[in-house]
Amino acid sequence: MLPASFQSLLSQELDDLRDAGLFKDERIITGAQGARVRLADGREVLNLCANNYLGLADHPEVRAAAAQALEDRGYGMASVRFICGTQDRHRELEQRLSAFLGKEDTLLFAACFDANGGAFEPLLGPEDAIVSDQLNHASLIDGIRLCKARRFRYKNNDPADLDARLREAREGGARHIMVATDGVFSMDGVIADLRGIVETAERHSATVLVDDCHATGFLGARGRGTHEHHGVMERVDFLTGTLGKALGGASGGYISGPRDAIALLRQRSRPYLFSNTLAPPIVGATLKVLDLLENSAAWRNRLMQNTARYRAGLAQTGLATKGDTHPIVPVMVGDAALSQRVAARLLELGVYAVGFFHPVVPRGEARIRTQISAAHAPADIDFALEQWAKVQAEFRL
Numbered sequence: 486m487l488p489a490s491f492q493s494l495l496s497q498e499l500d501d502l503r504d505a506g507l508f509k510d511e512r513i514i515t516g517a518q519g520a521r522v523r524l525a526d527g528r529e530v531l532n533l534c535a536n537n538y539l540g541l542a543d544h545p546e547v548r549a550a551a552a553q554a555l556e557d558r559g560y561g562m563a564s565v566r567f568i569c570g571t572q573d574r575h576r577e578l579e580q581r582l583s584a585f586l587g588k589e590d591t592l593l594f595a596a597c598f599d600a601n602g603g604a605f606e607p608l609l610g611p612e613d614a615i616v617s618d619q620l621n622h623a624s625l626i627d628g629i630r631l632c633k634a635r636r637f638r639y640k641n642n643d644p645a646d647l648d649a650r651l652r653e654a655r656e657g658g659a660r661h662i663m664v665a666t667d668g669v670f671s672m673d674g675v676i677a678d679l680r681g682i683v684e685t686a687e688r689h690s691a692t693v694l695v696d697d698c699h700a701t702g703f704l705g706a707r708g709r710g711t712h713e714h715h716g717v718m719e720r721v722d723f724l725t726g727t728l729g730k731a732l733g734g735a736s737g738g739y740i741s742g743p744r745d746a747i748a749l750l751r752q753r754s755r756p757y758l759f760s761n762t763l764a765p766p767i768v769g770a771t772l773k774v775l776d777l778l779e780n781s782a783a784w785r786n787r788l789m790q791n792t793a794r795y796r797a798g799l800a801q802t803g804l805a806t807k808g809d810t811h812p813i814v815p816v817m818v819g820d821a822a823l824s825q826r827v828a829a830r831l832l833e834l835g836v837y838a839v840g841f842f843h844p845v846v847p848r849g850e851a852r853i854r855t856q857i858s859a860a861h862a863p864a865d866i867d868f869a870l871e872q873w874a875k876v877q878a879e880f881r882l
């Protein structure tokens with residue numbers, strides 16, 4: 486039993502969260518992930534809040550590949566990779582991801598959270614420095630904290646400020662410097678200026694690591710990610726990414742980069758060494774996803790068409806949005822409480838989207854973050870726009 490003082494502290498913290506309106510309830514859905522999801526009350530609503538960008542989370546060929554892998558290679562690994570947890574297909578997937586991303590080698594992790602957590606500490610020490618974007622994902626922040634390198638932070642997506650911080654790091658005597666950035670800032674739907682970042686890093690002989698979770702599979706001419714989108718594929722040294730978003734949406738992560746760096750991570754990266762890797766059905770399904778994406782642009786074309794239709798429709802309403810072309814489309818409402826009322830009304834109207842407010846985004850910049858998928862039909866996009874028009878009139882947005 487918890488001591489009474491501990492117990493009362495916990496319940497006080499929970500009450501504080503509820504009082505501040507910051508308590509997060511999990512919404513239960515009772516079917517597969519898709520353009521529409523079934524809620525616990527039986528209603529089916531249009532889903533505008535999944536990271537299922539390419540609509541592959543419940544694709545029949547992906548399901549079949551997962552089932553086949555379950556038959557061929559079993560359910561669980563029951564071991565970490567270096568004992569007896571590496572199947573032929575794990576290496577095959579690492580090689581396929583390397584080729585897809587244009588990198589020399591790849592290391593799989595149970596999640597991208599783990600990839601970011603284990604990426605820095607083995608490669609950089611107290612003589613080194615990491616220069617990181619102020620809006621980077623929590624997992625990059627944690628990974629950087631676990632590393633003894635000196636830490637510098639630059640203004641969001643600002644190569645000029647990056648330049649100043651890199652100069653500071655160099656003048657401080659740093660041996661190696663690594664720049665870390667998200668490829669896409671997920672609260673804003675903004676694609677990082679990787680060209681500016683890479684050029685700045687190169688001027689200071691710094692290495693660049695990009696977390697491309699919200700881009701791999703669909704940004705760039707061949708869907709390889711933000712580095713392809715900006716024409717700097719070879720100039721980004723490391724990419725981390727997830728299998729839990731566009732690439733099928735199950736779970737799993739990876740880091741791709743130069744051969745020797747990946748080889749050292751394979752020796753020293755703690756989330757890799759001390760945790761099981763992916764279950765065979767995920768490996769089999771991800772290999773199928775890569776087959777699909779390498780052989781057809783259909784999914785990413787549909788995603789981009791849907792996104793363009795949605796962004797153009799919202800622009801006509803005059804609602805304020807952020808970003809230019811990315812399928813993450815935040816609709817700005819400003820006030821935190823208002824964002825919760827708007828999200829609740831959208832749900833009544835059959836559209837599921839979530840309101841985000843401080844501390845996840847700056848105070849006074851609350852927003853409804855909507856996300857478009859290739860699984861949506863044009864009629865779904867139009868339905869969403871019609872509901873937005875109603876909500877806009879009701880709340881005078």
Ligand SMILES: *Cc1c(COP(=O)(O)O)cnc(C)c1O
Pocket residue numbers: 595596597598599601622624667671696697698699726727728729736737738
């Ligand atoms: C989703 C996300 C992660 C975490 O990915 P998981 O594989 O679910 O752990 C890491 N970084 C960014 C930028 C993300 O969006």
